[in-house]
Amino acid sequence: MQHRNVFPHRVFVLFFVLVVLLASSLYSSAGVPDKGYNSTVAAFSRVACEDEELFEYKKDLIRALSYTNKRALRAFSRIDSISAAELVASLERLVYEKISFDNLQLLESFVSLEGADAAMSWQFLDKLAKLDYSKGRVMTGFALLDVISAPELLALVDRVETMPEPAAWALKAFLLLPGHGRQDVSSVIEILNRMNKQQQWAVEQCCRIKNINAFHAMEIIRLLPALSRTDAWNAKGIFKQNAITPETAKSWVRYYFSEDQAQKEWLFFARTPAEKALFLRGLAEASDYQTWKINDLHSVTNERGREIAAATLRGASKSYLNTLFHRLDWKTQEKFQDAFGSALYSGKRGKAIAILRKATGKARVQAAHDITTVHIYILLSKGSELYDSSFRDILVPILYDRIGQRFQGNLLKFLLAVDPENNHVSDFIISLAQRGKLAVFFPADQEEQQRVLDLVTKSAFQDENSLILFSATFMKLLETIEPKTRTYLIAEMLSAIREQNTTFTIQLRVILQYYLQYYSEFVGEVDEIRIRMMMYEYGAVPLQLYTKTAFKEWKSDGRLSSLSVFHHDDDGRQSYSSNCRYLGKKGYRPRVSSF
Known part of the structure; x- marks a missing residue:
């Protein structure tokens, strides 16, 4: 019952x-x-x-x-x-x-606006109560706004409710600025609703620039819809820099990001060293977007960048395959449209998928060609997030060609022109060494090698934090440079050790001692004497405590085990299958992990 x-x-x-x-x-x-x-x-x-x-x-x-x-x-x-x-x-x-406290504060502002009455105030509260949490937080930006009427604000609630979330948060940031005009709010909502999410995020960051007001923000916001997704994201990175002002932000958008790629190439190199340094910091801040973009085109992938399995593609609808094709850039679409469309709609699914894969590969290369030389420099400097194929096979060859065309293949000239304040040189050189591509760019001339190393050490030898990546790739660097240049680099490191006694110099001592003990084939006679004198003066670090593998401890229980992780795609499945077969043949018992 x-x-x-x-x-x-x-x-x-x-x-x-x-x-x-x-x-x-x-x-x-x-x-x-x-x-x-x-x-x-x-x-x-x-x-x-x-x-x-x-x-x-x-x-x-x-x-x-x-x-x-x-x-x-x-x-x-x-x-x-x-x-x-x-x-x-x-x-x-x-x-x-x-009534929530946020909505109460909005009501207190609403009743003081022109045209407010009791019925309208209750309508306002009813509309606010229906908003989700994020849109409700966005509406709090209207609490101090007094340049619009009550009927206008009531109508704006409906517009805010339907806005994409990045656009809504951008609106909130704009509402918090001083100096709004009566039509500004309606205008910025119209602009935001026409934007993609990268542009919307750029608007939000624009409104957070120190000392910016609504008037100057609107000047910049009106320029942003013309920017590509990549340029909008890079502009966001520029806006995030502490040294940026409303005037310099507008200058970068109007006189750099709004230009085509050919113009951008020479416009950057015409800037002052301080302007270049700010711009490079902004690009580094925004490097994730283009990194993901190039990485995600390594195969046919979904919106999260995960490879779509061959079986899934074979079973996909024509509409879905067409959607995947039209996610590619317009240049690639134009090149492959006829062949792809003909195969897809004539029932040749296998051929259509093959063309889609080929087009995706071309789109990956196109994505790299469509960015500037300075942008590639920063992506390689921040190279740890790039897939090996993105780094080695896509970006390095393009940068090599551009340095050849503009700087006669001279790495030193390029570095001095692109990064005169030497903020990213060490990361760039070390990333190349780590991926085995430094030899492609490194000068053969010994004097120029030393000048490049001067830039590297100036950047890497700032403190113990800046030294970490340098130490991880030190051996790769030594393999690339000439013996006399090795001696020069070791002398610079020994000089830094003598100048101070800090955690930083202890790290340098460990690097040189490790180099002597485990890579003696690279040590010249003079270098060995210098390193041993350093060890005698400052004391040797007991490296064996850190380099000895604990095999005895691992085997003490009579069991050996390992954990393997496989990516959820075609390559991952093939690797998983072959690995299990191999382990089975050798007497091991592979099983699904409980982790």
Whole structure:
């Protein structure tokens, strides 16, 4: 038998109100002052003057209100056009109404706007209550806005509700700026709704530039829709720099990002060293987007960059395959459109998939060709996130060609021109060494090798943190440079050790001692003498404590085990299958991990 509640909902609410009234009465009789209650009664009485007995009852209702609802009633009492009947009706509704603190603050602003009345204020609260959390937070940006009317703000709630989340947060950032004009809010919403999410995020960051106002922000925002996704994301990185000003931000957007690639190439090199340094920091901040873009085109992938299995592609609908094709850049689409469309719609699914794969590979190369030389420099400097194929097979050959065309193949000239303040040179050189591509760029001339190493050490030898990546690739670097240049580099390191005694210099000592003990074939006679003198003067570090593998400990329980992780794609499945077969043949028992 279904159980039924013997107390209807309304009876329960009335019972709750009576309990609150009783508690309020006891609170009042205790003589405890209630400023919120007193100010609310005073505000209410200025509008709703009734007979004494009825007024006393209303006072008890006011006492029953929560803190936020008392403030809401005071807000309603400030509406110029509100009648006594409307205020009493609002009080009676507020007994049951639940209003968040954010919405209360918005109501307090709303009632002071031109054209506000009681009915419209309740409509406003009703609309706010229907918003999800993020859109509700966005609406709080309107709390201090007084340049629009109440009907306009009421209509804006519906527009905010339908905005994509990045656009809504960009709007919130804009609303917090000083100096809005009456039409600015409506204009910026229209612009944001036409933008892609990279442009919307750029708008949000633009509005966070130090000392920017709504007028200067609008000047920049109007330029952003013309930018590509990559340029918009890079602009966001520039806007995030502490040294950026509204004027320099607008200059970079108008006189750099708004130009075509050929113009961008020479416009950057015409900038001052300080401007280049700021720009490089911005590109480094924004490097993730282009890294993902190039990496994700390593195969036919989904929107998260994961490879779509061959079986999935074979079973996919024509519509889905067509969608995957049209995600590629327009240049690639134009080149492969006829062949792909003909194969797809004539029923040759296998051929269409093969063309899609080929087009995706071309799109990957095109994505690298479509960015500037300085952008490639930064991507390689931040190379740890790049796939090996993205680094070695895509970006390195393109940069090599461009250095050849513009700098006659001279790496030193390129580095001095692109990064005169030497902020990213060490990361760039070390990344190349780590991936085995330094020899492609490194000069054969010994003097030029030393000058490049001067740039590297100046950047890498700043402190123990900047030295970490250098130490990890030190051996790769030594393999690339000439013996005399090795001697030069070791001399620079020994000089740095003598200048100070810090954690940084201990790291340098460990690098040189490790180099001597484990890579002695690269050590010349003079270098060995210098390193041993350093070890005698400062003491040798017991490297064996850190380089000895604990095989005895690992075998003590008579078991050997390992954990292998495979990517969820065609290559991963093939690797998993072959690995299991191999282990099985050798007497091991592979099984799915419990982790």
